[in-house]
Amino acid sequence: MNLHDMPSAEQLVESVREWLERDVLAGTTGRLQFHTRVAVNVLAMVERELRLGDSQRLAHAQRLAQLGCADDAELARRIREGELDDQLAQVRALVWADVRDKLAVANPKYLER
Amino acid sequence: MTDVLAAALADVLTARSVTDLVRLSGGASRDTYRFVADGTPLILQRQRAGDVRDMGNEALVVRAAGAAGAPVADVVASSTDPSALGSAFMVVTAVEGETIARKILRDDRFRHAREVLPAQLGAALAQVHAVDTTGLSSLPTADQVRQYREALDQMGQPHPAFELAFKWLDANRPEVGPPVLVHGDFRLGNVIVGDDGLRAVIDWELAHLGDPMEDLGWLCVKAWRFGSSLPVAGVGEYRQLFEAYEAAGGGAVDPDVVRWWEVLGTLKWGVMCIMQANAHVAGLTRSHELAAIGRRVCENEHDLFLALEGRW
Structure with missing residues (x-):
């Protein structure tokens, strides 16, 4: 149920990323090119978050x-205070699954290493 | 501006001429300049306002490391008195070579250097850890587990993966021997490398007294492999580092202790990533590069799980 017209948010971000890759990277060198590459990576990350979020x-x-x-803050506190010590194997498996999901957005290639 | 600095430098060094003064893009806490005094290329490092680390300690440490034969630049002059150059400073000889890790790891001209670096890094660490600490009692000795737990808490962004790692670190603390001089940030980026390999260890601002295995563990943290599959600084195997360290007079290496420090190092880098993103979000330094680093925290979390698989 979307109010907005097309393109979607993901498609808008994608269009800017493609422009950066196509025109800006080729026309820059050194520090500016490096920061353009960072921007391309950031936008690609936002696209993945919009898709998978x-x-x-x-x-x-x-x-x-x-x-x-209720949330990560409570989970972190209870791990620290030892309240989950009798089920740490389960806690680790679930937290690692969360971390893999974060990587799937932030840097999916990292999971392949 | 640089004219005033050049004149002040000539004064401090009692040099007839100071020329070719250029500012180098340096670290976050220091201003770094390169210049030539009476024909000798030198490097000036000036403490920046607001930096809590003491430049005086750094000069002390580099002098002591040099005296012990470790590969460092020679300290030509230093002072903590701000009247001469506006803030505490250190002048060292300029060592030619490359510091950018990705170039050292990928450029053809460093092919030979990459082969000899693992052993050279191990030997250099053995020399650093053998430095006489008699005059170095002003160096910090903080417990880093506690220090980084507090740093994490201050940012108010709890991470369950980090809590699991802290729990493991607490439960597996290695026995500590007598404290030695620890570089504190020993990795590619903080060494000058030439075609022939290691030329100088630089950036001593995190030097402190502690467990020598900290430097070995930090050198093996995944982030400092810069994408290489080799664990030691992206250039070598653990065995090469440990053998060279022991052969050069460093103590016996317990791989489990190095691993403990590598785990803490991974956690430390994760906390630093949060701090860097926070510098952007809080408005101290607006930068999309810093912002993006916040999303690298999960790389460290993943590395912690990988490092501790089978060890929990």
């Missing part, structure tokens, strides 16, 4: 619910 949010909430925590 909703399902990741749901999966994250389900993992937290399995541990009886």
